[in-house]
Amino acid sequence: TPEFLAAQRPFPRILNKLMPCGNPDIGVRFINVGGRCNEKRGEANKFTRTVSTQVSTSIQEESTTFSNEAEAVRVVSLIREIIQKSDPLDPMSPKSIGVVTPYNGQVQLIKNKLAADSDIAAMLSPDSKMTIEVKSVDGYQGRERDVIIFSTVRSNRRANIGFLTDWRRLNVALTRARHALLVIGDIETLAEGDKHWAAFNKW
Numbered sequence: 661t662p663e664f665l666a667a668q669r670p671f672p673r674i675l676n677k678l679m680p681c682g683n684p685d686i687g688v689r690f691i692n693v694g695g696r697c698n699e700k701r702g703e704a705n706k707f708t709r710t711v712s713t714q715v716s717t718s719i720q721e722e723s724t725t726f727s728n729e730a731e732a733v734r735v736v737s738l739i740r741e742i743i744q745k746s747d748p749l750d751p752m753s754p755k756s757i758g759v760v761t762p763y764n765g766q767v768q769l770i771k772n773k774l775a776a777d778s779d780i781a782a783m784l785s786p787d788s789k790m791t792i793e794v795k796s797v798d799g800y801q802g803r804e805r806d807v808i809i810f811s812t813v814r815s816n817r818r819a820n821i822g823f824l825t826d827w828r829r830l831n832v833a834l835t836r837a838r839h840a841l842l843v844i845g846d847i848e849t850l851a852e853g854d855k856h857w858a859a860f861n862k863w
Contacts, residue, residue: 669839672754672807674745678738679842687837690861691734691844698730698815698846702765725765726822728813731844732769735759735811736777738842742807743783743790754840758805759794760833762824766813770794797833808837812845819852827856 671687679689702725739757746753759770771794774780784790793805810833814821823829834841850857 670752671840672752673750674742674747674753675807675840675842678741678745687839688841688843690847691738691842692847693728693730693734693815693844694846694848695730695815696817696846696848698728699726699813700729700765701726702763726763726813727765727769728811728815729769730815731811731813732766732773734844735770735809736773736780738809738844739774739792740777740780740783743780746790748789752839754806755789756791756805757793757807757809758800758803758836759792759809759811760797760800760836761794761811761813762797762822762830762833763813764796766811767794767796770811797829800836801832804836804838806838807840807842808833809842809844810834812843812850814853815846815849817849819849821850821853821857824850824857825854 669687671684675689676684679691681689739759742754742757761767761770774792774794784792791805812821812824814824834843847857847861851861852858
């Protein structure tokens with residue numbers, strides 16, 4: 661959150677307890693899962709496409725989707741912690757969580773894990789005011805949630821991060837949070853793969 665919005669959109673107290681920072685007003689946290697080999701290639705599908713910008717390549721290449729089990733596990737455990745610590749009487753306590761990821765394979769993996777988590781299901785009673793939504797980057801156009809968890813997915817020793825280098829597209833994912841943006845990823849893969857992610861890591 662920019663400094664001039666910090667007073668209107670403060671970082672939730674429960675998240676400051678879960679992941680303290682030198683400056684508690686900063687509304688962004690990076691959770692480094694690491695690994696350098698956690699991504700898993702899925703089957704090619706019509707929803708994930710990479711368009712080459714090389715003049716010599718005019719063919720639109722269909723991309724395979726990717727998933728990351730370690731990140732999915734961390735996303736679900738983080739959601740569980742947020743729900744457990746949330747206070748419905750605290751107006752600053754998050755009421756909505758959005759999970760955003762660039763790959764449909766990861767969307768499905770996280771949805772499956774959430775559906776199978778009995779603790780989360782028990783806490784999300786019909787009376788619960790907490791909402792959770794998992795979508796691809798494109799699915800979050802024009803939407804906001806109190807907390808956005810962004811799973812970056814890519815984790816390999818080649819520092820190949822695919823369309824995570826497209827910052828115009830990623831701007832959609834990184835600006836959907838009202839109060840807190842939690843980025844989950846393999847920082848070595850990301851920082852080696854793109855100068856913007858390297859700058860993000862340094863910041």
